[in-house]
Amino acid sequence: MKLGVCYYPEQWPEAWWADDARRMREIGLSVVRIGEFAWSRIEPEPGRFVWGWYDRALATLADAGLKLVLGTPTATPPKWLVDARPDILAWDASGTPRRFGSRRHYDFSSATYKREAARIAEAVVARYGRHPAVIGWQTDNEYGCHDTVESYSPAAAAAFRRWLAERYGSVGEFNRAWGAVFWSQEYRSFDEVDPPNLTVTEANPAHRLDYRRFASDEVVAFNRLQAEIIRAGSPGRDVVHNFMGFFTAFDHHAVGRDLDVAGWDSYPLGFLDQGWDAPDVKLRYLRQGHPDFAGFHHDLYRGCAAPDGTPGRMWVMEQQPGPVNWAPHNPAPLPGMVRLWTWEAFAHGAELVSYFRWRQAPFAQEQMHAGLLRPDSVDDAAADEVRALAGELAVAEGATPERAKVALLFSYQAQWLLGIQPQGSGFDPLRLHFECYSALRALGLDVDVLPPDAPLDGYRLVVAPSLPIADNALATRLAASGATVLLGPRSGSKTIDFQIPPTLPPDGLRALVPLTVARVESLPSGFAERCADAPGAAVAWLEHVETDLPARASTAHGRGLWFARERFHYLACWPDEAFLGHVVRTLAVEAGLDPRGLPPGLRLRARGPLRFAFNYAPEPVDLALYLPPDAKLLIGGPDLPPGGVAAWREA
Numbered sequence: 001m002k003l004g005v006c007y008y009p010e011q012w013p014e015a016w017w018a019d020d021a022r023r024m025r026e027i028g029l030s031v032v033r034i035g036e037f038a039w040s041r042i043e044p045e046p047g048r049f050v051w052g053w054y055d056r057a058l059a060t061l062a063d064a065g066l067k068l069v070l071g072t073p074t075a076t077p078p079k080w081l082v083d084a085r086p087d088i089l090a091w092d093a094s095g096t097p098r099r100f101g102s103r104r105h106y107d108f109s110s111a112t113y114k115r116e117a118a119r120i121a122e123a124v125v126a127r128y129g130r131h132p133a134v135i136g137w138q139t140d141n142e143y144g145c146h147d148t149v150e151s152y153s154p155a156a157a158a159a160f161r162r163w164l165a166e167r168y169g170s171v172g173e174f175n176r177a178w179g180a181v182f183w184s185q186e187y188r189s190f191d192e193v194d195p196p197n198l199t200v201t202e203a204n205p206a207h208r209l210d211y212r213r214f215a216s217d218e219v220v221a222f223n224r225l226q227a228e229i230i231r232a233g234s235p236g237r238d239v240v241h242n243f244m245g246f247f248t249a250f251d252h253h254a255v256g257r258d259l260d261v262a263g264w265d266s267y268p269l270g271f272l273d274q275g276w277d278a279p280d281v282k283l284r285y286l287r288q289g290h291p292d293f294a295g296f297h298h299d300l301y302r303g304c305a306a307p308d309g310t311p312g313r314m315w316v317m318e319q320q321p322g323p324v325n326w327a328p329h330n331p332a333p334l335p336g337m338v339r340l341w342t343w344e345a346f347a348h349g350a351e352l353v354s355y356f357r358w359r360q361a362p363f364a365q366e367q368m369h370a371g372l373l374r375p376d377s378v379d380d381a382a383a384d385e386v387r388a389l390a391g392e393l394a395v396a397e398g399a400t401p402e403r404a405k406v407a408l409l410f411s412y413q414a415q416w417l418l419g420i421q422p423q424g425s426g427f428d429p430l431r432l433h434f435e436c437y438s439a440l441r442a443l444g445l446d447v448d449v450l451p452p453d454a455p456l457d458g459y460r461l462v463v464a465p466s467l468p469i470a471d472n473a474l475a476t477r478l479a480a481s482g483a484t485v486l487l488g489p490r491s492g493s494k495t496i497d498f499q500i501p502p503t504l505p506p507d508g509l510r511a512l513v514p515l516t517v518a519r520v521e522s523l524p525s526g527f528a529e530r531c532a533d534a535p536g537a538a539v540a541w542l543e544h545v546e547t548d549l550p551a552r553a554s555t556a557h558g559r560g561l562w563f564a565r566e567r568f569h570y571l572a573c574w575p576d577e578a579f580l581g582h583v584v585r586t587l588a589v590e591a592g593l594d595p596r597g598l599p600p601g602l603r604l605r606a607r608g609p610l611r612f613a614f615n616y617a618p619e620p621v622d623l624a625l626y627l628p629p630d631a632k633l634l635i636g637g638p639d640l641p642p643g644g645v646a647a648w649r650e651a
């Protein structure tokens, strides 16, 4: 478990570097991420490389005993390159090329840019790949940030046509798959197909889904290109990328297969403010973030870096240290929260937590974004918290993360499909997954978030909030796992071609729960179908089911909401918090787990034999109720203040 920081020596006078490095060590940091935006200083003119400053910066940091994670600078192609080769630019959905002046302006499909990205990555890797202080490489920076996965450029259109030809082989098959006879959308050749932007009304959903699949594949290929360069020139170092919060525009499981470590950037306050939570929730957690925001992503990204989909390695590459600059409102974290977020990341299996950034920049876009130091170089609030935390880390020495007993299945393709045709403005698939995760976590259960093809043996409870594309193989694996299984609404509701399956939903899963979804309806917010025989209600989404199975919960009108055959369960609605809590608690008990009712805002997490408690609530929590009788607290006391952390060893 290491602490780190994101540092930009190119933004500060060289005379400051040595003192910065010394202070990093003094605070307790041991890793520095560097260089991911430095292209214009590395290669100020085509082919003229200036390494001196970079050599000296690395030497200064390494001499202070710091280890280095270097970024390939491909998120920020410099002006001279844009001017010389405008074909590297991505085009937005209005058909306009992106302009220079911020970042991420490149096109994943531009052959020119792929060449240029490989060239600069090769240059940096050739120079520093075997540097003794370099322990890892971050590819690019936050693929997709600022809505940049999909481009509508001529290069993207050409690549999409090739992608379609490869996927479908024949135009006849392609027209069938898209249902192109509808509205005379038939094509005579792949060359006639355009990207799905600028259509008068919604483009064919199969067209949009294929464009998302294609764009995601382009990200995977771009990342692989860099990963291969790094592996060839920097043997033994970790390859990592920094994913984002609540971001699903490319398949992170697929990108993760080319990484050693899944990194992600954790900004709990910014995401609460711009997210879907109700105003009272936003106010309650204003300075803490949602109690499950960070945990959800730690667990999701742990499921992204192992080739077989089991929980793998995870780093928090950027951790919010204070107010950020980019949300509608940017409050300061409660005292203690930076420490809490850091400990929580370690509890969920992180190997590194790296703060963004070292010193707040007094210039340019992010001048209002806090760092560990203020712009005048005085320690900002987080520096003290990190210093104190660094002294505590030894407590968890030797505690290695283990697999949880609950798995939540998460498919990026499902996010795209359900997002493209939500059939109701309230149906946000990511939110449904997050709410299921949150309901499990509120019961004190640890959860692994896994791709749907991950091995499931050993799990006691498997929750699949919504897998619209399901097949018999999935049903077989779920049956073989021995776990209690909960399938959410819209499971098995589409074919791989984005069509309604011939035998209606839940296609592929009917062997587990013999029922047919004959009709669906979406419901406006404020409307609820109350459960007659269970707490809570169905909201946002309701399915009309035909089956001989008895319902385990129904509406007052007798419409079944929850069906089960043996240990296989189907939810025919979007459950509100009370109903979802009831269902998952019941299933946790039936699965032989030990669910607890935690007070709102308290979360528990085990790392090996250690169990941690985190208080996100704005009021103190009495931990005594949740501690084993003879527990000796290693961190914190039984009276957990807001933002407090406690840890103890479990038998």
Ligand code: GAL
Binding pocket: 141, 142, 145, 265, 267, 318, 324, 325, 326, 356, 366, 369
């Ligand atoms: C991240 C990004 C950083 C910085 C940060 C500000 O999205 O990777 O470069 O912009 O946000 O919060």
